[in-house]
Amino acid sequence: MINIKPAEARTAPGTGTASSASIVSFISKGLREMRTSADADIELLRNRANSIFKLADQGVEHFINSASFTVPTVTASAVTTPAEIEFVKKLRPKISEFRRAYSSPDFKWGTKGKLRIDLSAFRNAIAPDFEEESESERWRTWRRRLRFTEGGEKEEGHSGESSWEPIKALQTRCKEIEAELKTTSSSPAEILEGIKNSEFVEKVKSSLKSICKEPEETKEVPPLDVPELLAYLVRQSSPFLDQLGITRGISDKIVENLFSKRKNQMLQSLPEGESLIVASDSISDELDLRIATVLQSTGHSYEGGFWTDSTKRNHSDGKRHVSIITTASLPWMTGTAVNPLFRAAYLANTAKQNVTLLVPWLCKSDQELVYPNNLTFSSAEEQENYMRNWLEERIGFKTDFKISFYPAKFSKSRRSIIPAGDTTQFIPSKDADIAILEEPEHLNWYHHGKRWTDKFNHVVGIVHTNYLEYIKREKNGALQAFFVKHINNWVTRVYCHKVLRLSAATQDLPKSTICNVHGVNPKFLKIGDKIAADRERGEQVFSKGAYFLGKMVWAKGYRELIDLLSKHKKDLDGFNLDAFGNGEDAHEVQSAAKRLNLNVNFMKGRDHADDSLHGYKVFINPSVSDVLCTATAEALAMGKFVVCADHPSNEFFRTFPNCLTYKSPEEFVVKIKEAMSSEPQPLTPEQRYKLSWEAATQRFLEFSDLDKILNNEMLLDRRNQKGIVKSTSMPNLGEMVDGSLAFAHYCLTGNEFLRLCTGAIPGTRDYNKEHSNDLHLLPPEVENPVYTW
Template identity: 80%
Template sequence: MMAMPTCTPLKKANPVSQLHILTMQSLEEGSSKQSIVPLNREIPKEHDMNDTLSEVSLLATDAQGFEAYGLRGLTCGCGSVIATKRIRKPCIIASNSILAMAADICDKIVEALCSKRRNQLLLRSLSPGESSILENENINDELDLRIASVLQSTGHCYEGGFWTNSVKHDSTDRKRHVAIVTTASLPWMTGTAVNPLFRAAYLAKTAKQNVTLLVPWLCKSDQELVYPNNLTFSSPEEQEFYIRNWLEERVGFKADFKISFYPGKFSKERRSIIPAGDTSQFISSKDADIAILEEPEHLNWYHHGRRWTDKFNHVVGIVHTNYLEYIKREKNGALQAFLVKHVNNWVTRAYCHKVLRLSAATQDLPKSVICNVHGVNPKFLKVGEKVAAERELGQQAFSKGAYFLGKMVWAKGYRELIDLLVKHKNDLEGFKLDVFGNGEDAHEVQSVAKKLDLNLNFLKGRDHADDSLHGYKVFINPSVSDVLCTATAEALAMGKFVVCADHPSNEFFRSFPNCLTYKTPEDFVARVKEAMANEPQPLTHEQRYNLSWEAATQRFMEYSELDRILEKSGDNAESSKTNGKVTKSVSMPSLTEMVDGGLAFAHYCLTGNEILRLSTGAIPGTRDYDKQHCKDLHLLPPQVENPIYGW
């Protein structure tokens, strides 16, 4: 194998026979073609060094002849040379053969070289006739990747220090960029797949900022474990098509935002998706402006990569899940919950500027405030409007009684439901409840209910918007493990009664007259009888708006402080014209910032140790993504994306 290149400054020498010129235009277009100009002839007008091109990056086949053209460069041991023209942003050659080039030039060179590798990965999917087009380019992949690796490892793209105060997002398009990173994706019908998708759609709808939704990509074997109805995807493009169609059917407009994927692996023990590798690297530096981390603790438990607050100007975490409540139900739950509680505090403090908790049911986290920033699918609000219209005409809106809908696992309220019905079996004589759900505990839940002779009718799980559910009048939800139950909000939006526990997770719903809460089992019986004997009140316009995603987006902008940040960005628009950058203050970091930086550094060191990762429950091999992810997502190998020093 060819020895890895070493970097040395250029020395003046005789001209060479050829000079390979890559213009900035070709780099921006991702072209791998090079214009070849013999040096013994006059350079043509389109490659005029002084008049036409403001910046030129050069690759030469030899280290000779550059100073004759007013150039500086870097020569590699293999004979290739990287250089820039000595103009406004000259190339600087440091001691010990370290090259620091203008970041924008280097980024484009690296992207052009790496794009060759991506093209090569596509050869397998092309026919022989099509692949010959790429093969004829005579790409030297190994050399190109090494050159790209040299550029990446020289420090040219370093954007922050221990506490960071660096230039980050390029705002020349005058729009801010928002990246939403979540831990699940459709067709898995879970809150962290659905709610971030709606958030992306409604943030993009305002057209005030560009939005990217970053979701996990699972290999085929994991898809079969996670996605319902044996639904799998052979490519990210196929899954993106499914996601967009699902969304547009529900919101009624075409959402203009980007969907990207990061490598993930499914943990059977935790029934959740764990990121593989550094998730932050899948948002480019030019788009690294505002990050929204859906489940920041989950995303960062094993995060081994760039600190989010170093890469992004503002990082907001949204806490979806009451992990401590679930963990307490496991073996040695109290000890595990104690440890997880402190780890959650650690990572949210180290990686977020602001944390939003959907309700007080979650643990109290650093930098956090409580606010419901979720809305309901517009379809449910339309159902509620239809019900109100039918009642105005004197028609019967509800023809069925009570139901419960949720994933069939004990932690989702099934234990509490059975306990309540057993204790007051005689008081609720004649009361029948239809239960919709699928899950790992389905067989056990149904067996227990049958053994206790409870009047429960178990049915397969279905979408809450299904027409078969519109006729029910009362939604029963005894769960106390939720942070904010989406099904409760949906039932209220459809104009139904909701009977739920007097619990912090239901605080937002108490202002709705159709929400009937109970504190004791006796209260539960009374509330059920009250709901079954009466008709729910139609929602007012204000109540419908409070349940909508428009209102949820407005609350999110306020409590995450994004409205203030975007307003400040508008005030600084004139200054941004001069340098095209959004910068952070270069003031000395405070003691709190120094502590947060130390916590992030310690976390980075610990998560880099595979033994420690495995001992705390990480999936083996998730520090970096694997070969299958490289193939599915057309990624460069981790050793190229994250080069190791000291070849």
């Protein structure tokens, strides 16, 4: 043990010495490799720097050689060198000296590892007396060295400004030309013609034309006089005057009388062939154009008014959005439930725009009162599935539009559905582009919310119902109809840009046009095709006589039907009529027919496309309260005879040979006998298309101006073609009146007492808690909080 310890002690130090030597050797080798690599990198950098400096020398030499241009003068043969070239020549030796100094092997770094470069040589070459001069003197010296002068640099103390050498050369050249004119044998005309046709002169002329534009000729516009101002005031006040009982026709005559005299005076005072007013189809358009011309001549720009909403909406997906808002929904088989559903399907089928159908949602208690056969829905999704299945069974293609719901309540007294709350809030702002209001007057009687024309870019109203005719049948009907007429004018004016009336049976509303934009369920056209095919094969298709189908209420034509049959009971001996329908007045209607001993068989209501109705040959519709009877169009589509009153509501059907109209009770009997004793004619392809929803959709797009809006097409009229357009920035008194009427309507409908006095359902200004639960909305107290102290 004692001998081993010294041996171990001797072995340990020897092993440590060998390890240290190997580490030192490794580090030394690494340092040598690093030094070699660094030397190679520095040499590479030095070579690159030398090449760069060499290229710089060559560039400077090339610049001096190429820039040593001469500006010849006519009177002297001396050549002058610009001051810039002299400056570069002075600077060139300094650049070469800099290259040699900092590319030599003796290059030294400054203290603290910083590169010190002496630029005093450059400073002395540019400004030798830099330090002795003040700031202002320094700038004057710099400008003197860079100025073009006749002899190179301008001498100090020279007070005059020398001309720029090219200008001086041009002046000398002009003098030479003048001398040539005196000595040449050519005539002055030939010399001038040569100068005129020279390339230099042509270039100068083209340059001057591009720079100097001739001022546009301005025509003085005569100022407005008092008759024109009064005419324009009456023209813009027509909405307000209409509310006071002064019709649009009277105001138009006043405008025509005031403006025509001034127009004739201006035409007589103008030279022949000139006119400030473009011929137009109406005095109103000419007056608007006249006002716009005066405003444009003064440079006036209208920035908008108090009621104007100038919000611009962009459509990021590149497609327009159409929202259809209606007052009823399936399974209630009424026109405002069925027709908007078809309209949404066919508008969406074009794939040019996104479509949303907004229908009312009724709570369970109201559903039991409205929907037939005790059919109710526990959720909006369940009712939406029912609506889609019913629609797709009839149109034959998959629907691609969105169905949404807004809260509503059913009014027993009015037998209609009234919206609850602000209906506009159920259309998202991103989709608020184009709105189609089915029954705009009905939707807005008690509307308390955002103005439709403020939220949407374009609002179209479609009038379905002749409310005045229904109201006149009630107690104090004449007085009620008077107020309802003006309220309908009020709400349609302020909430719509365009109004479409299905027929002239409705009241004349502002901004309205008459056009039937409804089609026939494709199922009825297929039934008509089948009946026509069976007739061609010689089969008997009509085995039954006459029938009437409609909701069993007096206003739907039952009163007129019973009166006609009772008055001509003897003339129609042996004539039997089957009536199909359900309704609130069913017991009274049946009792009246039984009391008069009429040959009328009353049956429960059913779908018009039911197989049991295919065998009837004659459809009788004596109603004069309809706007456009859907059942009449369906009967014509099935190839039946239709006997109806000569009434504006039937104007669309008169072109069909199977439509027999009567003007008197006696003529009613004649038409009945004619239909019962003859066979109806088959529909032609043109007549069939006229009844279809494809044709109805095209008519709707045309008369509502949506074809221009959806396609972003602006049609030019004669005024646009002649360069005079109506000013869109012109203040419009009519819009101001509409805005004030909308604000007044908002204030009145916000008062619960006034709402109840005008017949509103209690609690319909805002939706209730049951609506919020069914539609998953915010609680009423959160959506419309009540603030108290």
